[in-house]
Amino acid sequence: SAVISQKPSRDICQRGTSLTIQCQVDSQVTMMFWYRQQPGQSLTLIATANQGSEATYESGFVIDKFPISRPNLTFSTLTVSNMSPEDSSIYLCSVIQGVKEKLFFGSGTQLSVL
């Protein structure tokens, strides 16, 4: 199974600032995904990060707010821009691996915006 390291594990940020979350995988993967989990809620897919092309965003999420980089097959970043308290959530990166298409998740970034 894939081992995913996500940084930072948690952060407290001021309104209007930006935070970049890093996701490192121990093996090459074609597709990486970024999810958000708001307090008490289930997971919602933000975007799919493909190496060599622009990320694909889900409805309700835009590139200006959540820019994503995917410079190689083992690394991705998600930036939460111009933060507001409504952005307080857990942000999770994940990858698909194997013919059984299992999804593996990082440990998450707990973000609190004051």
Place this chain on the structure above:
Amino acid sequence: DAKTTQPPSMDCAEGRAANLPCNHSTISGNEYVYWYRQIHSQGPQYIIHGLKNNETNEMASLIITEDRKSSTLILPHATLRDTAVYYCIVRAPAYSGAGSYQLTFGKGTKLSVIP
């Protein structure tokens, strides 16, 4: 919207089997049933998945009804560390051409294992 229905919460005595039900009455022929769990704000963890046959691995067993409209995840001997939110998800494999890699998470079942 999630294609599955699960009870919001369940209790199970430690050492007993935990049986978590899931309804997926609109499941398509090429859609698999996946189970994940999330332990207190950690990233979700894959448990098991199946198409139509029952499956068993080191973590759990998955029982899928013959009409595939429902399934049950069985944790044979629940421990306190199994306390988590359990998600049942249906999805067609991306390689099938009819599916995607996206997992749509519902609200899941909060399982509490009681000493």
